[in-house]
Amino acid sequence: MIQAYGLTSDSRKALPPAVDDVSFEAHAGRVTVLLGAPGAGKTTVLRLLLGLQQGRGLACFRGRPLHRVAHPSREVGVLLGDVPGHPARTVRGHLRMLCAAAGVSVRRADEVLEVVGLVGLRDERLGGLSRGMDRRLGLACALLADPHTLVLDEPADGLSGRESRWLHGMLRAHARQGGTVLTTTADPKEAARVADRVLALEGGRLVADQEAAEFARTRLRPRVAVRTPHALRLAAQLTREARAAQRSVEVVQEGGNRLSVYGSSCADVGETAFRHGILVHQLADETGDMGPGADGRVVVSRTVENRTVESGAAQNTVPGGEAVRNPVAVTAVDVTAEGAAGDTGEPPTRSASATEGAPSAGSPPAVASPEHSTPSGPTPSAPTLSDPAPSGSSPAGPTLSGPELSHPALSSPHPADRAVETDGPCPEPDAEPAAVPPSPRRTADRPADDLPALPPPLCVRSAPSPLRPLRYEVRRATGISTGFLTGAAVLLVSAVTAVVLGGMGHTAQARLLTAWPVQLPLPPAALGAGLLGALAFGDEFRHPALAADRGTVPRRLGVLTAKLLVAAVTAVTLAFLTVGCDAEVLYLVYGQELARVPADWMSLGVSWLGLVVGCAWAGVLAAGVFRSTTAGLAAVLAVPVVVVPAVQKALESASVRTAAGFSMRLRETLLVQWPFGGGRYVDAAARVLGQPVGGAMALSLAALLCAYLLTTLRGRVR
Structure with a gap:
């Protein structure tokens, strides 16, 4: 069950808020649809409901606000827009990655693929999916953690009729199983067909x-859809018979040979066509739109109170002696008059476009009949969608006016949700009951002392962190071919560079094995490791698969630790493979002389691994701080180009002491003998840090880590 009270978005500058004092309830076991034209605020309501946008109000899911739910993905399944995934990732790989993020078994991915009918496309890339398949995948992502509530923003937008029917059937099945479904649409006919309750x-x-x-x-408005090659002739006959029978009938030309007849039935239209020998290709009852003429269709004729109202200039004469207007020149008009009673004995209708209740705001305004109109008087208009709901509507749901709306702490939960264990009511910790405020338009004439308190603020909810971050990061890194292609390119470039350097001569053996020319700031392996590290966070911001909205990425320390660990393993593997491939290529081309192992291989190996791992970590941290892969790679290149010269200049000064003999002095201080020759490793690490590159890398990593922690803490404070 969803309970929303006083949802109001923050207004910018002098503009009114996009959403103002919206309150409703969506019960379990039912499909609730938010209906509104584009720009009406449907998406903003969902974002406020989910805590993705700043505003005011209260939003509870089964009695608890979303920030008090331990695992939000297991409570609410969300689909806002397209599926935010890497286009090169497969359907199954994307779902398996999200399984690790949601903390569910990997078998759940295959289960939801079977539910949504994507088993045959599980190896298809996300970038190659059609609109219908993308909607199916989005629904699979929402259902992955088996949530109780589904919140979908126009899920059927752009789908064919068949795909729309399938999607609506899935939503109906979820509701029948006791779940809550809240979706949006701009089509009133779709809302009437799908929903149990409609919120306009x-x-x-x-x-x-x-x-x-x-x-x-x-x-x-119900209507009769007619297709006939003699549309104008049939319209004229329907108008004549309706006038003779004193019935309110309206005939609208939909375009071409199609007519929509309001106020009649299939039997009456079929009998009229049969009596006058008019060929009919289609005759069916349909649920009409929010009112004729609202979408630019032409009104051929309207019959009210024994009169036929026609519009346009040119007339055409059809068989039977009935004259109708040229449909090309026809414009939508309306009549406000008291009509005569129809065949059913019901009271006369107020106008030709208003049967029961109010048509849409898009309906054309009513024009007074000539004998009742005055030049200076205002033109009466037909009711619009903004009119109050009719008295026949169901009393279920919260009262829409602000002063009468009670606080959620005073409302009882839905019977279907009473067995759910909750952490208490929805209000803020102060638990002070406060009515949802009315809008300024309703309180302009009230004293300031009588106004209720503002609803509590809605803070933006941080993106959910993966429940299994290491497993998530491994599947994220191995789910696409970018890492493997980058590694292959690094090995190829390193091998070619080593062969060229070996032929030129005058290159140290250590630089020859790592394919590191003096002219380059970093070897290919270090650049490749830095690029892979930058992609670890850069892809998260470019394709935020973990966030319900595009832009927020989890930045908790668990995610950072997993990314640093995977980047380190990848860098070490790349470093070993690079040295091995270079040594093998040098041996094949030049023989044993250039492929020999240096005498001080241990210290050189530690320095080599430290350089490659440091570049990978610098890429991860810089991409996390600056939210870009390019910025992460630029930070890696900045270490040898900018930081190393600065460190060298600092080391050349007289005030700087060398780190030689550090292990011996440390052993003397601690009075402990290093086991297994550990002093050599400590001494090697000290020499690495004493080198310009090592010191610069350590300094860069420390600065980037501090910047990452500061940005993370700042985001939590907000």
């Missing part, structure tokens, strides 16, 4: 809260 938004405010059947009865 207009201008950022909730203007209607109705059951789906009541919404379809009061907000939509």
Whole structure:
């Protein structure tokens, strides 16, 4: 069950808030649809509900705010926009990576693939999926942790009719199993067809809260869809018979040979066509839109109170002596008059475009009949979507007006959710009951002392951290071919460089084995390790698979530790493979002389591994701080180009002491004999740190780590 109270977005500058005082409930076992035109505030409501946008109000999921849920992905499945995944990752690999993030078994990926019908496409790349397959994958991601609630933003947008029906069936099945479904749409017919309850938004405010059947009865208009090559002739005959029978009938030309007849039935239209010998290709009952003429269709004729209202200039005469207007020149008009009673004995309708309830705000305004209109008087208009809900609507759900809305702490949970263990009611820790404030338009004439307190602020929720960060990082790194291709390119460039340096001569053996020319700031292996480290965080910001919205990436220390560990293992592997490949190539080309191992191989090996691992870590930290792969690689290159000269200049000064004999002095201080010759390793590490490159790398890593910790703590404070 979802409970939202007084959701209001923060206004920017002098503009009104995109969402103003929206309150509703979405019960378990039902599909609730937020209906509104583009720009009405549907997505903003969902983002406020999920804590992805700053604002005010209260939002509870089964009695608890989302920030008090231990594992939000197991409570709420979210789909906002397209699936945010790397386009080169496979469908199955993407889901397996998210399984590690959600802390569920890897078998769950295959289960949801079977549920959404993507088993045959599990090895397909995300970048090659069609719109329908992308929607299926998004639903699979939302269902991965088996959540109780689904929150989807226009999931059927751009889908075909068949795909839309499948998606709606999946949502209905989740609701039948006791789950809560909240989705948005801009199509009123889709809302009436899919939802159990429809919440209408207009201008950022909730203007209607109705059951789906009541919404379809009061907000939509049933119609008869007709396809005939003699559309104008049939329209004229329908108009004549409706006028003779004193019935309110409206005929709208949809385009080409199609008509929509409002206020009639298939039987009446079919009998009229049969009596006058008019060929009919299609005759079907449909659920109409929010009102004729709202989407630019032309109104051929309307019959009200024994009169036929026509518009346009040119007339065409059709068989039967009935004259109708040229549909090309017709524009939508309306009549406000008291019509006569129809065949069913119901009271007369108020206008030709208003049957029961109010049509959409997109309906054309009503124009007074000539005998009742005055030049100076205002033009009466038909009811719009912003009118209050009719009295026949269901009383379920919260009261929409602010002063009468009670605090969520005073409301009882839904019966389906009473067995759920909760941490208490939804209000803030002060637990002070406060009514949701009315909008300024409703309180402009009230004293300031009578205004209720503002609802509590909604803070932006940080992105969920992977529950199994190491497993997640391993699957993220191995799920695409970028790392393997980068490693292969590094080995190839290193081998070619080593052969060229061996032929030129005058290159030290250590630099020859690592393919490190004096002219280059870093060897290819160090650059490759830095690039792979930068990709570890750069891909997270470019393709944020863990965040419900695009932009926030988990920056907790567990994620950083996993990325540093995987980057270190990758760098060490790349360093060993580079030296081995270079030695083998030098042996094959030049013989044993250039492939021999240096005498001080241990200290050189420690320095080599420290350089490669340090470059990889610098790439990880810099990409995490600057949120870009390019910035991470630039930071790696800045170490030998900028930091090393600065360290060398500092070491050349007279005030700097050398680190020679550090292991002996340390052993004398601690009075401990290093076991297994550990003093040599300590001495080697001290010599590495004493070198310009080693000192510069250590300094860079320390600075980047401090910057990362500062940005992480600053994000938590906010």
